[in-house]
Amino acid sequence: MNGKVVAIISGKGGVGKTTTAANLGIALATLGQKVVCIDTDIGLRNLDVVLGLENRIVYDLVDVVEGRCRLTQAMVRDRRYENLHLIPAAQTRDKSAVSASDMVRLCEELRSMADWIVIDSPAGIERGFRNAIAPADQVLVITNPEVSSLRDADRIIGLVEAEEKGPAQLIINRINPEMVKRGDMLSISDVIELLAIPLIGIVPEDETVLISTNSGQPVVLNEKSKAGLAFLNIGKRLLGEEVPWVSLNVKAGLLSRLGQLFSGET
C-alpha cells in the first residue's frame, strides 16, 4: 500500500477544516478506502468529537511522537467503518511537541497501512500549518465565500506554493445560493478568479452540518443533506472520478467555465 497524504488547511479559523476532514474521512471510507485521519490541532482537538469518537481515546499524537505508545495503539477505530481510524490530537500539551519531521516520519509509516491519510490542521500560518503540509502529497484549502477568509486562503496558498507543495486544491464551504443571488455574498467565480487554483468542492451552507457535528454523526452519513453530498463528491474526485458539479442555482455559463478550469485537474 502506498497511501496518499492530504492536508486540510485554511489560514482563517472556523471555516470548516475539521468538518471537512471528518466528512472526507468518512466519504473515502464509504468508498472502500482505508483511511487514517490525524488531528494536528494540538490543545484544541475536536476532530474526535465531530467523528463521535471522543470516548474511545486512550493515546494521542503526542504520545506517539514521544514514544509512549506504538502508532497502532493511538489509532482509534471508527464505530461505523472498520477501515477508518483517527489519531487524535493531544488535549493539553504544548504545541511544540510535534515537529514537521515527526509528521513526515509518522506519515511514512501510515502510508503502508492506509490508502488515505487525512490531516486536519489548526488555523493560522505557524507551526501547526507547517506540520500539516510537510508530509502532504495534496493540499486542500478551505475558504468561505467571504472577504477575510478569502484573503487568508490566498496568503496560505502562497505559502504552500513557496514550500513547493502546490498547486493546492480549493474547497469553497458555506456557500449560500440565495445570498449570492442577492449579491450579498461573493460568488464562486469571484473566489476562483482571485485564488486561481483548481476547485475540488463546493459545499453549501447547511444547518444539518451543525446538528450532525453536535451528534458526532458527520453530515456525509445523511443522504438527504446537500452538504453531505458535496463532501461525498469531494471524496470521489480525490479518487479520480469525474463528478458533475451539483447545481446550486449558479449560472450555466459559470459552470461550463468551471468545467474548463478543472479539466485534467481532479
Added chain:
Amino acid sequence: MEIKGIKEGILVKFHDQEWQNAKKALIQTLQDKQTFFDGAQLVLDVGHCVLGTHAIEVLQKKLNQHNISLYGLVSKSMITQEAAQKMGLITKLEKSKKKTDQKLEPSDVVLAGESAVLIRRTMRSGFTVKYKGHVAVIGDVNPGAEIIASGSVIVWGRLRGTVHAGADGDLTAIVCALDLSPTQLRIASKIAITPEGQAEPKPEVARIIDEQIVAEPWLN
C-alpha cells in the same frame, strides 16, 4: 589621472600636468596596482606635455622594470608625437570605428536600460516586493500583496493589492495594469484609492498630473 581599458591595452590619461609630476604619479600608481598592470600593454595620453626621445626612453625602461610595455603615446604636442613615432609607438588610438559601423552592429545601438525586476507569478496576500527600480509583474497582484518601487510599476494582470511607485519621491513614476483596481495606489507622496463599484476592468495607467494621481485608459 584617468585609467581605462581600451582595445590596445590600458590607457592612462593625464590631465594637463607637468610631465615630472605626471610621471611620479604614474609610477606610484603602477606600484600600487602592480597586479592590475602586470604584463600590460600601456598607452599614455600626456596631453600638452612635450617629451623628447630621451624622456620616452627613460620612461620605457622604468615601465619595463614593472613588466609593462609602452605601446603608444598620445599627445597634443607635435614634438612628442614625432618622437613617439620614431620609436615605433602608436600616437593615435584606433577610433572604435563607431561612426561607420554603427548601423550594422546592434550592440552599439542598445539603449541604456534602467534596472527592473520581473515577477512571473501571482503575488498573493502577504507577499511584498521592494525594489530600487521598476517592477514588472506578469500575473495578478492580489489584495494584501504589496509592491514598493522607486520607479514605475507595470502589471500584466489584475492589480488589486497595494502599490507604491516613485517611493523615493519620483513624481514621474507611473503605475499601469490590465485591470487597475488597487486597494491603495501611491506615487511619490500622493495617495489614491480605487473608487467602489468600478466599471468593466480595462487597462489603465496612473500618473501624477497637476499634483494629483490620475488614472486614464491605456488607449485614449
